Each structure stands twice: as C-alpha cells, then as structure tokens.
Amino acid sequence: MLEGRGWTAVTDPEEADLLVFNTCSVRRSAETRLMGRLGEASRLKKERPQRLVALGGCFAQSRKEEIFTELPFLDVAFGPENISELPELLDDALGSTGGIGAFHESPHLSGDLPSHRSSDYHAWVQVMTGCTNFCSYCIVPHVRGPERSRQAVKIVDEVKQLVSDGVVEITLLGQNVNAYGQDLEPGASRQDFTALLELLDAVSGLKRIRFMTSHPKDLDDRLIGAMRDLQAVCEHLHLPAQSGADRILARMNRGYTRQRYVDLVARLYEEIPAAALTTDLIVGFPGEKEEDFFRTMTLAESCRFDGAFTFRYSPRAGTEAATLPGRIPEITIKRRMRELVDLTQGIAAEKNRALIGSTQELMVEGPSRYGAGRLRGRTRGNKTVNFEPTGEASLKPGDFAHVRIDGATSTTLTAVMENS
Secondary structure: OOHHHOOOOOOOHHHOOEEEEEEOOOOHHHHHHHHHHHHHHHHHHHHOOOOEEEEEEHHHHHHHHHHHHHOOOOOEEEOHHHHHHHHHHHHHHHOOOOOEEEOOOOOOOHHHOOOOOOOOOEEEEEOEEOOOOOOOOOOHHHHHOOOEEOOHHHHHHHHHHHHHOOOOEEEEEOOOHHHOOOOOOOOOOOOOHHHHHHHHHOOOOOOEEEEEOOOOOOOOHHHHHHHHHOOOEOOEEEOOOEOOOHHHHHHHOOOOOHHHHHHHHHHHHHHOOOOEEEEEEEEOOOOOOHHHHHHHHHHHHHHOOOEEEEEEOOOOOOOHHHHOOOOOOHHHHHHHHHHHHHHHHHHHHHHHHOOOOOEEEEEEEEEOOOOOOOEEEEOOOOOEEEEEOOOOOOOOOOOEEEEEEEEEOOOEEEEEEOOO
16 A cells, blocks of 8 residues: 555665554563564654654554553554555644544455565465454454454455466465354355355465464364365364363353364364364463363363464453453463473474375475575475475475475474475
C-alpha cells in the first residue's frame, strides 16, 4: 500500500521519514521488545519532528485512543482491522498536531490487500481472521474480533495467481483454520476448511499446502482424511494442547478434554503413520498443581510430539485468567519448564533419529548456515534438513530434491542427496 503511494523502504531507521511498528500482545515478551523499539522511535522523532511514527496491530488495539497519552510522540495508531486505512491516516497526520487513530470494525481483511512477498516460491495466504473461542488466557478475541472468513473463490483466485508467479508452496493462516467458513452465509458458495483444501489441492502447479493453527475442539475426521488423501496437503499438523490436565483445560476454557485430544492424535497416527505433530504447551497457568503438570508431562509422552513450543503463562489484562487466583511461584515455573523442555526435546530427537536411513522429499529453501556449499530444505513434515548437493546438481530455492537422512538432532536433520 505504501509503495503504491510513492514510499520506498529503507533499512536504516535513521534514514526513515516513516517508522511503522506492527505489534502483538499475546505474550508480555512481545510488548517488552516493543517498548525498547519505541524508545528508539521517540529519540528519532525528537531529532526530526517531521518524521512520522505509526503503531499498528494488537497492542495498539488493546490500548486504543489511550495509546496517544501513553506514547505522545505517535502520529498514527490503528488496529488489525484498519490496515487498509494506513495511507489515509498518514495523509491526515501530516496536517494534524495530534495523534490520528482508527480502531473500528472494518469489512477489509488484510488478505485482500496488496501483497509484498519476500519469497518467490512460498506465500502466506490469509483464509480467516479473528477468534470466538475466548480461551481464558488469550487476548486475541478482544483485539482481533470475531471469526471472519474470506470467500473461497477469492482464496482460490489468489493462489492461482501466486502459482502463475512461481509459488509452489503456500501456508494458510487463521487464528483457528478449522472454523473456516462457519461465519459465512449458507449457500452454494459456502465452504468449510476441508472443502477449501480440496479446491486448493486441485490448483495445477501447487506442490505443497500447509496450514495453521488448528483447534482441537474443531478438528474432525474429514480434515485428517484430507491430510491423508490430498496430494499437496503436507502431513504436518500443529495442534495446540496447552495442558494435559482436564482441570486446567476447563479453567483455560479450551472446550475439550485430555481424552478428546489423545483420541484425535491416535486417529491422526492411525490414518497417517508418518505424520509430524507439533503443539503449544503452557506452564504455570494459575492454579496449576504438581499433579496437573504431571498430566501435561504424561500427555507429551503419550502423544510423542515432533516439536513443542513451551511458554510460561503470561497474564494479559482484560482476560479472565488475569483475575484467577493461584499464581505459581517463578522458581516452580522455571523448574517445570526445564523438565518439560527436556522431555519434549528428547522425544523430538528420538523421532528424528528414527528417520535416519529414510528417503525424504525436500523443498530447497536456500543456503545452510552450517557449512559453505551446503543447502537447507524442508520435508513435508516441516523438518529442516541441511544437506550438500552432489554431482552436477544445481538447486535453487523452490526446487525439490530427494535425500537420504544420515543424522539428526531434536530440531534438524542432515542428509546426502540421492542419485536421480
């Protein structure tokens, strides 16, 4: 959008006439990093007052107009639904002595706006935004609004254009992709997420389809079947569990039980034995007893995740969990986190070692950071592989290669190319 108005990106903030910060407020760590960046922005604004500073995204939405009192050097602030208005907001700011804000509902989804891609072979495609689950710890429904799906025809048209431009892999994005289409008006054009995958799988030239994030309460056998049967859909599922204890899941308002989650995982492995499964786990949720944490540990042992993103509970103002009693001491959280990370990394290493000797199809992503001349690729199961091309092979990002795995850690694999 800004390039369409004549702006040109620069890499040095000192040179910029406009600084735009796109923010997250899901965890406190993101806000802490943002405050450091905004301190630098304040200095740059003082040095050149005509420089514009804009703040967008969830952090801005959570503060709304109060943001201009907290950060008086801001010229523009806007919420996630108001990205399309940024050029006009900047025009207004040029003639204003106060901050200009936009935090209202908008019919425009960011997926429908002009795109700027950093990759020639991979693209992120928004299929929906917002969330209506209201997990007790999560700020997303409060700052991104209810679930809203893009029309399937728009998504398919976008993907066809991407493929014609050389893209071979897409990742479909949504706070809860399993709920895609539920908010659309009933009719012939209404599709659910599985039907959307079927439409995209039929796009000629599209080699890989990924998606995130899935919610366990909405995952069903049809989606697992689509992962099994549709050629382009990769055999990787990111399915946040958050906890293995029913008592904590209920306090989190997750909408499923431990047994429901375990049954889903069992069906996934039954239908797709080679599926890769990753998850999110929260440690130190208010009221988490030792027995609750033990249930999370045994869930990890049972489900055998290929990777787990583990987080300390982060209280978010405005959420139900922020008012719950039973805060966990930091020393206990650190100990539990260490135990959980050790367990999940050990399981991931075992699963990766089990791949040694197997042949894997990789999509080349670029040079490896580990050794000159080596390349980095990714399996259909979303595992990173570092390998050295052999013979006369000349591979570029977006190309595909078959390799034989010869080494593994908990996070990466190494391999040698197989003769074509």
